[in-house]
Amino acid sequence: MLARRSYSKVTAETPSTEEIERLLEAAATAADHAGLAPWRVIELRGAARERLGDALAAAATAAGADADAAASQRRKPLRAELLLAVVVSYRESRKAERWEQDAAAAGVAHLLTLLLDDAGWGAMWRTGPFTRTAPVAQLHGLTVDEALLGWIYVGGRPDGARRERHATVDLAQRHTQLRIAGED
Template sequence: MDALELVINRRSQPRLQAPAPAGEALENIKRAALRAPDHAALAPWRFIICEGKGLNKLGAIFEQSAIDNDKSEREILRAPQLPLRAPMVIVITTAYQEHEKVPAPEQYASASCAAMAMQMAAVPQGFQGMWRTGDYAHCPIVKAGLDIDPKDDIVGFLYLGTPAQDVVDKPALDPAGFFRTLS
């Protein structure tokens, strides 16, 4: 698969199973993250890899968040199961740096690019992923449970694993509806 084909045909895959990326495949995914666009070389991102017992710990943090945020009984029961939808979850966070030319939104965008780079690096190695956010990505209880500085943000949870089914093809959007030329 060449790079252009990879980017043009990017899809999320919510149905994931073991194995997760490991060894050289995981190292490639890590290296891809560190090549994200990064104005002033601030490295404004950090990553937490959860697998095995780490997935259960992440689920317990989600459960505590659901309890403390008065979620429904159904949501509380579901919360600890959420990370188990894949054999690996990588939590992508910001690591904001003070810089006069690189505001926080630009640093958040860099961390977002790192998340996409990791997902793209997984695909040619036989893996797939799903980038998820939701309430847990914006919850101070989750941030505290993961020992993330209160000033930083969770950009998302990248679920990674082996596809459990064929990737569903999505209809292509027509670029004409999204681009215009300034003349």
């Protein structure tokens, strides 16, 4: 995990649907309060990526973007041959609030990126200002009880891609202990 990195550029090589399913089986072990499995993953390949580009461009245009900005949105899904849309599918629950279901779905997405990296694939979880717009939701066939968390762009690792470790975090700033007065 310490060596994992995001690949903003990937080659056209992609894992098969069967490989994705094997990795999803492992990713599904993410923490999930109440065992709701409040998520699903949608593969986008080929023309589906072009339709996503059209939906992003439509959302950008509806938000007042000019033609150049809309065209830029249209090209974004073409950066990889495989996109995995990660969807949170909210379930009715007295135990797990919506934010916990968001966390469970995000946990699956994060584990999936780790598993893809471990399997030798380049991956990058991407979002953007139009991730949760009507044209994008419609393209993905989302229900009123679902929301898109973004896409994992997947492909081969380019020759010569850097594999250096992420910058380390200052643990003194990120890790503390709650101390109660009078307790040792």
